[in-house]
Amino acid sequence: MRDAEFHDHRLVEVYDAECPWSRDDDFFLSVVEETPRVRVLDLGCGTGRLALALAAAGHRVTGVDPAASSIAAARAKPGAERVTWLEGTAGELPRAAYDVAVMTSHVAQFLVDDATWLTLLDDVARALVPGGRLVFDSRDPRDRAWERWNPVGSRRRVTLPDGAEVDVWTEVLSVAGGSVAFTHHYRFPDGAALRSDSTLRFRSEGELRSSLAAAGFVVEEVYGGWGREPGGEGDGELLVVAHTR
Ligand SMILES: C[S@@+](CC[C@H](N)C(=O)[O-])C[C@H]1O[C@@H](n2cnc3c(N)ncnc32)[C@H](O)[C@@H]1O
DSSP, rough: OOTTHHHHHHHHHHHHOOOOOOOHHHHHHHHHTTTOOEEEETTTOOTTTHHHHHHTTTOOEEEEEEEEHHHHHHTTTTGGGGSSESSSOOOOOOOOEEEEEEEOOSSSGOOOSHHHHHHHHHHHHEEEEEEEEEEEEEEEEOOOGGGGSSSTTTTTEEEOTTSSSSEEEEEEEEETTEEEEEEEEEETTOOEEEEEEEEEOOOOOOHHHHHHHHTTTTEEEEEEEEEEEEEEBBEEEEEEEEEEO
């Protein structure tokens, strides 16, 4: 299965352990907090780290993700009853139901082909109220992050909640047409060797801006880093804040 890291319950546990709260969550939380007590859509919410924090901060949050195992992990966390969880995609969302939509930890890059990406943007625009905001991150291709994804540089040991240690490393398979295909490898203490194969699309700022315009969004800002640095500076990110008309 593609993207097994979000679907296989053993790999979902690794993802969750490897992705604690960090500066990116601070950024997304601060942008959402610019509008008090909003209805927030966390699209591609994964195991729910940000959705839960947004709900704890008083927002009405819906977390949506196509990966059943990730949603199940989110639902099992403390405070999960404050969030509405949906296993699905943006195409299933009600019209004009949210004030802010977030897509965090590079969800946007999993929409590899342009038609799928545009359909998602159309669906999100429809699900937002007029003037509703969309905030998301996409790695800046100028930073060439994939060059750091090699079996030596990416090797890490992830400690699970029960103390088990999993060795994880990443291997890039191909780089072509703005897309990077790669595999995460996992070795568990019981000897199990699992893998997760993915492809991510790296869109330039220009490509993001034109796709957003095509879906009817007005771009407010494109930051380069989590400290709201200008594009091309900061963390090799394209952090987009946009709104519908
Ligand atoms: C890197 S994870 C990010 C999860 C979470 N947002 C976080 O910050 O930890 C990417 C997520 O995007 C989800 N995803 C992939 N394709 C999607 C789509 N078409 N619509 C919504 N979510 C999608 C995956 O299932 C996965 O949970």
